[in-house]
Amino acid sequence: MSIKKWKGALFALGMGIGIATSLPNSVCAAETKLLQTVETSLQPDSAALPRRTEYGYTAEDVDRAIERLLSYETDPVRWDIQRQLYRNSVWYSPESQYVDGNGKSYLLVYEGAATNRKQLSYELLSGLAFFPNARVILNTRDKRILAGVELNRPFTEGEAYRNYQSLVRLLGLVDEVKAETAGKSARDKAQWICDYVAGRLNYDFTTQQNSLQDVVGSRKTACVGYNGFTELLFRSAGLSYVSMIATNKENGIMHIFGTSKLDGRWLIFDTSNYDNENGVYDKSYIFSELEHEQLNYRDFNLLQSERLN
Known part of the structure; x- marks a missing residue:
């Protein structure tokens, strides 16, 4: 072949x-x-750790890098989806740590209006910048949609920083x-x-x-x-x-x-x-x-x- x-x-x-x-x-x-729809209940992880370590970059650094990387995007929905997919993967926040009903860890990579579901699905099928071949769960409730990346263990500050370094190299x-x-x-x-x-x-x-x-x-x-x-x-x-x-x-x-x-x-x-x-x-x-x-x-x-x- x-x-x-x-x-x-x-x-x-x-x-x-x-x-x-x-x-x-x-x-x-x-x-x-x-692909088959999988809906599950995602809830904030009450045991998620607060930020504890400084890695030499700030949330403002992240936002500036992402804005430069996505400077070509003129569609506001696509821009916001991509911005969140990048940001939540390179900046650790306890508010982005979620679990399902069995306690399995997820990283919340997008939250927005349920009407954005189709475009979000397009972006996810195009591939995540990080987490290759990841299982992504969509959770719709109260006219909002959440997308969570399934993880084998809770997301860490160190992983976020390594992803940020990759983002900076990509921008270069x-x-x-x-x-x-x-x-x-x-x-x-x-x-x-x-x-x-x-x-x-x-x-x-x-x-x-x-x-x-x-x-x-x-x-x-x-x-x-x-x-x-x-x-x-x-x-x-x-x-x-x-x-x-x-x-x-x-x-x-x-x-x-x-x-x-x-x-x-x-x-x-x-x-x-x-x-x-x-x-x-x-x-x-x-x-x-x-x-x-x-x-x-x-x-x-x-x-x-x-x-x-």
């Missing part, structure tokens, strides 16, 4: 998500149930790419970024490393990390980018990649398949038409509510 035929491992356990989309080339997907990579692509045409920017992503990363066939944290750490990740990094760099450089998922025809594994509008056309950018692991990039996976992805994948769904037109 060729690498590109079975690359792709998208995990978003514990979420129920319905997605209605309009795809390029008249490929439309109806409202589709992708974004600044580097913005400087290197400044003044280039949109097409040249896209090509430079795809080469940069493929040159920096190696594919993790165990799929245990699958997040932006792995992009700045081990530099080894599966399709979620490749796509998340590509989207971040495209949008930071002023390019459009909409994430898309599909199902591998051969093994049923979900795969994530993106599409960007260049010269009036929505084109596919699948950087995890572009990085062909043999030192020669497979150029057929960038600047390509959707029909190319249909050779190996099916059941295409957009991960944003907007239509491609």
